[in-house]
Amino acid sequence: MNKAPTVRLDRLLANLGYGSRREIGLLARAGLIVLDGAPVTDVGQRLAAGPDLPVRLQIDGEPLDPPPGLTLMLHKPLGVTCSHKEAGPLVYGLLPERWRRRDPALSTIGRLDKETSGLLLLTDDGALLHRVISPKSNVAKRYQVTLDRPLRGDEAGIFSSGALMLEGEEKPLLPVSLDVHGANHAAVTLHEGRYHQVRRMFAAVGNHVLALHRDRVGGIALPAGLKAGDYRILNTEEVGQIFD
Numbered sequence: 001m002n003k004a005p006t007v008r009l010d011r012l013l014a015n016l017g018y019g020s021r022r023e024i025g026l027l028a029r030a031g032l033i034v035l036d037g038a039p040v041t042d043v044g045q046r047l048a049a050g051p052d053l054p055v056r057l058q059i060d061g062e063p064l065d066p067p068p069g070l071t072l073m074l075h076k077p078l079g080v081t082c083s084h085k086e087a088g089p090l091v092y093g094l095l096p097e098r099w100r101r102r103d104p105a106l107s108t109i110g111r112l113d114k115e116t117s118g119l120l121l122l123t124d125d126g127a128l129l130h131r132v133i134s135p136k137s138n139v140a141k142r143y144q145v146t147l148d149r150p151l152r153g154d155e156a157g158i159f160s161s162g163a164l165m166l167e168g169e170e171k172p173l174l175p176v177s178l179d180v181h182g183a184n185h186a187a188v189t190l191h192e193g194r195y196h197q198v199r200r201m202f203a204a205v206g207n208h209v210l211a212l213h214r215d216r217v218g219g220i221a222l223p224a225g226l227k228a229g230d231y232r233i234l235n236t237e238e239v240g241q242i243f244d
Contacts, residue, residue, distance in 0.1 A: 006046040009033075013043075016065050017098030027059065034058045065096075068104055071123040071239050073220065077228035082111040082120065091120065094229050109133060109217075110141075110193055118143075118214035119222040121242070122231075132218075132242060133193065139218045139242060142189045143198050146211035150183040155205050159188065166200045176201065189216075219244030 010024040013033075018024060024043050027033050033040040035047075035057050047053065049067060057064040076082070080089045084105075091108065092100050099106060102124060109121040109132045123129055132139055158164055159176040166173065176190045188198055199209045215222045219241035226232060 005049055007049045008043075009035075009040065009045050009047055010043040012047065012049065012067070013059070015103045016067070017101035018059060032060045065099070066233060068102075068124050070102075070106065071121065071125060071128065071234045072231050073222070073226070073234060074120045074122060074231040075222060075226045075228050076112050076117055076120040078115060078117050081114050082108045088114075091122075094231065095122075112214060113196065116143075116212040116214065117228065118212075119217055119220070120214075121217060121220070121234075128239065135192075137243060138191050140189050140191055140216070141193070141214060142187055142216040144181075144213045144215055145186050145188060145198060145202070145209055147184045147186070147202060148208035148210050149206075151180060151186065151207070152205070155186075155202075155207075156180070158205060159201060164201065164204060166194065166197075166204060169194075173197070173201070218242040 010021045013019070013024045013027075014021050019027070021043075024033075028040050028043045031039045033043070047057075051067075053067055054064040074091060074094065076091055080091050080094070082091050084090070084092060092106070095106070104124045104126065106122050106124050107129060109123060109129050112118065112120055121132070131137055156178040159173075159178050162172060162175045164173045164176075165171075173194070174190070174192055176188055179187045179189075181187065188201070190197065194200075198212055202209050220234075220238065223232075
């Protein structure tokens with residue numbers, strides 16, 4: 001039977017953003033690292049990197065942050081950018097500061113532009129990220145749309161035809177479903193992620209998007225109680241629901 005992989009304690013904590021190895025040593029000497037109820041004296045000891053570590057290990061009285069394999073949903077507010085480097089408020093600034101120092105790093109699964117709110121998924125699992133965004137996975141995304149002008153009535157047929165060509169592109173869009181909720185309100189569900197796709201789709205039929213909010217990715221819906229700027233860690237079952 002294969003044993004669970006092990007990792008040096010100081011390296012594990014450094015990769016989770018708690019500080020440099022030197023700083024981890026200082027935390028231990030101050031009695032702030034506790035494993036199985038006892039203060040750690042040897043930060044070079046190796047631990048099995050299992051799912052029980054956040055239960056066994058406390059840092060300064062708090063449970064250990066989730067180890068690599070972290071996936072979370074975030075309710076992205078307006079005015080925040082999905083980037084590590086651009087100027088202005090970034091989605092990563094909504095997370096605990098040390099999470100921004102994690103290795104492997106957290107990255108958004110796809111993007112929402114600055115003026116789009118709603119469900120955003122983040123992960124440090126590169127394989128999962130690529131699986132979600134891969135066209136082969138066919139993961140649907142649903143957006144709630146508020147429009148400048150009333151719908152004409154022919155948009156659903158145009159969007160679902162698979163023949164709509166966006167300006168400047170040479171390949172038509174895959175079929176997109178449209179559900180009308182009112183004269184100026186609708187939901188669209190698509191399986192692509194082209195640049196500003198929803199806004200450009202409505203521009204192609206002579207309308208303008210005033211507000212855009214994503215409320216579903218695959219089988220994951222944005223909970224009504226998750227306020228703008230808040231986030232929640234997904235468990236293994238919920239991650240699997242992305243592909244439902």
